[in-house]
Structure formats: structure tokens, C-alpha cells
Amino acid sequence: MSRNWAYLSNYLIYSSMAVYTLSFFAHAIETAWAVRVPTEDSNQNLDYKRTEKVARIATAMMILGFLLLVAGVIARGVSAGRVPWGNMYEFSITGAMAFSGAYLAALRKYDLRWLGLIVSIAVLLTLGTAVAVLYRPSAPLVPALKSTWLVIHVSAAIVSGGVFLLANAIAAAYLYLDAMESRGERTAWAKRLPSLEDLDQLSYRLVAFVFPLWTFAVIAGAIWAESAWGRYWGWDPKETWAFITWVAYAAYLHARVTIGWRGRKAAWLCLFAGSTFLFNYVYVNIWGTGKHTYSGL
């Protein structure tokens, strides 16, 4: 029974990868076509009407891929009879889900479709790595993970991570466009991207929105550590890096709100903070020592 669910989960993940690939191609076509279709009166302005259809297809594919991925993650959880956050494979598929979910949620409010190409590549790479390198058969949890706090702590951490990485992608786009503008004009395809100021504001808002959640994730982790390991804070490598990420984002928020950093400096600080999160996920999970060794590798 549980084995069938595990197979189902695998099929769903594979299908979602296929659909994300379609979404990736649609985004690529949209980007390419938009460049090739100058309007009659000026070849500087681009006509997006003709790529509107393919852009819609790209987003629809992204939504479908996301839904398949959600189903795959849920099936994985059902197969093991628990939340699907027991090893690195499961963290990765859930993380990819959170990242594309954060993108789709932000899409409802802001026109972020220019970011779709990058998001679909990132999701595909994460899922690909998960399936090819990190895959482990579905199995019950080790005793230390058997706690309600697993659901609370890990879900908060994964959602925070998804939004942090989205903010990072936007900060990186800011720096790229900023460099382009300071060399002269934006290239044709980059013209449709939002203004530097909008990008700057957006990455800040994402961070400000999710920083309390990250604080909560760290505190929930501390409460859990207290009941599982007998101390709420022990400078375990994972804890240390979670702390570093927290401090870096706190510095970012202070720099913006209190000192008034904007633009390039703020974007670099945002990238630094986000990379500490990524480092924690990749390095500490796989090569690190300490008590958070649940990658199953």
C-alpha cells in the first residue's frame, strides 16, 4: 500500500518535471519572440500582444506543474505515513514547491512573468538533483523527528526559504539591470522588466513579509530542540547558520529602514543574506556535522 503511494509520488514528480519543462520552453519562446517583434512606428518599443498567448500558456503550465508537485509531495507523505520532510530528497521537492508557490503567489499581485524563466529553471534543477542524486526510498522517521514540531518548524523554514530565494532572484535581477543601465540603455528584451525602483521595493517587501516567519521558524526549532536534545540552543552548525541568516536579514532590514540603504548596496546585502540560507541548506545538510543530519545521504 505505502509502496504504491511512493510510486505514485515518483510518477507525479516526474510528470511535474515534464510540465515545468514545457513551462520553461514557453517562457523561453515568450522572451525570444518579444524581442523579435518590434512595432511598426518604432523598433525600440516591443509588442507583447503577440506573445501574450504564449506567456499565458507558460504561466498555466507553471500552475499545472506546481499542482502536480503538490500532489507528489502529498503522496510522498502518505506513503510514509507522516509529513514528507524526513530527508534531503523530501526537503528538496518541498523546497522547489515552496519556491514556485512563492512565485505564483507573488504573481497574483505583481507582474513577475519576466522571472518565470528563471523560476522554471531553478525548479527543474532542484527537482532534477533531488531525483537523480538525493532520492531515498520512502521510510518512517527516526525517533528524534517524531514530533509535531517537525510540521511547524520545517514548514515555516521551507516557506521562508522559498520567499528568501525569490527575493534573492529579484535582487540579482536588480543588480544585473543596474549594471546594464549604467553601461547605457537596457537591451530590448530587458525593457519589459520593471523599473529598478520597483525591483528594489519588491525584494524588500518579500523579505519584510517573511522575516517574522523565519524568526518563528528559528524559535520553533529552539523549542523543539529543547524537548528533543535537552537544550534550546547549542550552536549546532545548522543552528549557527540559521542564526547567521537571521542576523544578515536583520541587518538588511535595519539598513533599509533606519539608515536608508537602497538599490545596489541593499541588493548586495540581500544576496549575501540569501546565500547564507542556501549555504545552510546545501553545505550543512550534506557535509556538515552536528545534530541536524537528516539528509539521509
Next chain:
Amino acid sequence: MSQEITIPELGSVGLLRYSWRQLTSMRTALILLLMLGIAAIPGSIVPQRTQNPMKVSEYFKNSPDLSKWMDRFSLFDVYGSPWFSAIYILLFISLIGCVLPRTIEHFHAARALPPATPKNLDRMEHHSSWSPQGNELEIARAWFKAKRFRVLEKDGSISAEKGYMRETGNLFFHLALIFILLGISFSSLFGMRGEAILNVGERFVNTPTSYDSLQFGKLFNQSNLSDFTITVDKFVAKYNIDTNAPEDYTLNVSFAKGDLTKTEKRVIKVNSPLAFGNTNIYLQANGYSPVVTVRDSKGNVAMQGPVPFLPQDANLRSIGAIKVPDADPQIGFVGSFVPTYARSEGNGAISVFPEALDPRLLLSAWIGDLGLDTGVPQSVYRIDTSKMKQVGLKSLKPGETFTYPQGSITFEGYQQWVNLQIVNDPGKNFALLGGIVAILGLLASLFTRRRRIWIRVGKSVEVAGLAKNAAPGLEIEMAQFVAMLKGEK
């Protein structure tokens, strides 16, 4: 102060004031915050004494010169080092110096009325004006009241302000951080933490001598050690047959507090410690203790009982030492216990499953001086065989006996041991409270928009608004406000 460099216009008070201003400036706080993050990094790369003392001594063995220098910079105790402490103490002083004046200021501001309406509203943002119908002020008054703005009405104008929660939340967040730090310091001063290894069936009495390792806070009074005894009745470990990974550990104990008249049956699991007052008892680790009987050449029992062995891998291949200092000459066994025996090319005896399905005890017997009287502390799991002579090597099944010229050893069977961690942490609830307040404060401060709205009714109706920190959303609110005043809604 040096004679050559004089700062006449400052003086010592001035210098102090200058340093204080520098320290409590936002820029310094930000630098300290970033420094704290960076200073935490080496502790996650270099092994730390508090977490992994074995790895630290390995480091010392492998590169003694480098280690000595690293130790001088406290790189093996990063989080207790002078430089790390310096950063966070400075940061917290800076924080207090910033937050306290702001608290006082905010306390006054929160009770004061908003400043009067500026003269030239047309210079402000979100300005619009139209000819009056007469009842705009009344509508505005009601609207501000319903939206719980704080208002100052003067000379046909209203100045309204809202969003004080932003600063309140911000201040609570920072005060809560100080509270967390106090909770942590309180625990480290008045807390205690110790570990004890117990075989199933053994009883633990809470006195300092019962512990294998024990740390007290600087101000912990030893007579505060709570009175209790705990007897290990039963321990069950369940493993997954496919992956060999542990699935469940359940420890049944008899627990008696104080006068020992009332014994309770309790269950301890990995995520649910036995808790009473500020004290928690955790199940931290477990392993096997081979039960052996050592006899001398005449057949007299020299030693009998379970000896805890230390697990080496996920399948609980364990190593340990059986020391018989009372024998003459002294005898010691360097041992290895495998719960489910298999032979592997190259590695010899290995364990293929963590449960004891086919246990073996592999021993090498040594005769000579165990070196226990030298005063140098020794690991209970290892024997210093430098002054000893090997007399035999044997693999035993339960019930089997290995006889060597000086006597014999019988592998009677095995027992399981558990490692209990006993922690008294009196500050943890302060830290928890601080954590909760910090999150609430953070939410209040990040999601509250502070803004002012003005209206003046004279020859024309004039409205304007101002959002602090360039917070978004005022446009919509102003549009609603104007629509309301014009009677469009």
C-alpha cells in the same frame, strides 16, 4: 590619556559622551550586527569543545602547532570566547542605548496629540482640494473616529495620526531580545546539566557522584540538586527492517521524588522528556552492555556484571574495555560487541543490524599494569596497553567461555544501557516569553503603517496625507477618504 595627543575641546566627559553616541548610533549597531554574524561562522567549521570534544582532541593530535595557536584565539570555544562575547555585549549595550531613549520618547509621543495641521497643505503629498459643501469636517471627524485615528482639531482643520503600534512593536521586539539574553544568562548562572549512563535495571540517585559528567552554573547551589531517584525498568528500541534506521525508543522508568514513598511509573521518549519543575530528564543515547564474569585461575569470581560499550556505527557495532584492576596481575580486555554478527572481508566482524539477533563479543585479553593509579584520567572504553602483554584473542557467543593461562572470562549475555541527560534550566521560560514577544512585536512593527492625514475646511476643502517610512497603501486610503467626503460612498 597620552601627553602628545590632546583633545582639548572634548575632555574626558566629552570623550565618554562621544564614544557613547558612536556606540549607540545605528551605523555602529549595524556593523556590530554584521560582525556577530561573521564571528559565528568559524564555530560552525572548526570543531567546538562544547559539542564535540573528541574531534577537538583529534585536531590537537593531527596538527598540534596550529591547534595551539587556534586555541589561543579561542577557536575551539568560539561562542564563549572573549571576542565573540565582546561583540554581542557591545551590540546589546548599543541596543539598550538606542532603545531606552526611544521608549521614553515614544511613551511621551503616544500620549501626545498629533502636531497641528501644516499651513500649506498643497505642498504635502496626496493633496487635493475642492469647494466645500459644509459638512466635511463632521464626516471627517466620524471617519477618523471609526478608524481610530488620533486627532487634533483646531481652527477648522483636523490633523489625524495612526500607526503608533509600529514603534510600540519595534520597541517590544528589541526589549524582548534583551529579555532572551537575560534568560540565557540566568540559565547559565543558575542551571545545571549532567549525564549518566545506566544499565537496564539500575537505579540512579540524584547526587553529584551519580553522574558521569556534570556541569553547574557559576551560582548554582549544590544543595539545590533536586531529590529524586529513577530506576530503569525497561528499554525497547525498534528498528526498520529495510533501512536499519531506528523507529522508536521507549524507556520505562520508576520515578520517585523527595521522600521516595511514592514511586510513579513513567515513560521517557526522545521527544518527550520526564519533566518536573525546571528539571527535565532526557533519553539521549543507548547501547549495549555485554554481561561478563571474569574468574581467576582458581575459579574465584574477580568481576561480574554488565559493562557499557560505546556504539561506533548505525548498526551498533560497539567498542569497550573490561578492566579488572583487583586481579593480580591486573587484567584487561579490549572488546568489540556486535549485536548481529557477520564477517566482512577486510573489516573482520561487523554488525548488520542494530538489534541483538546474533550477538558476539570479540575480546583480546591483556595482562600487566592497567595504568589506573597514575592519576591520569582514562577513558572507560579504552585500555592503555603500553605496559601490558596480550595473552589471547577470542570471539564468544552468549554462554561461551574463553580460558587463558591466568583465568577465564564468560560472556553471559547482554544488557542495554541508556544515557540520561538531566537538565535544570531555570531561565528557559524567560527566553521563551522573550521569543514570543519578539515575534509579536516584529509583526506589529512590520505590518503597521504609520501615517498622518490632514483636512482643512475654509474657502475650499483641502486634504493631504503623509506616510512614514514610505509605507505603501496611503493612496488607497486617501482615495476612500476623499470619496467619503464628497459623498460618493
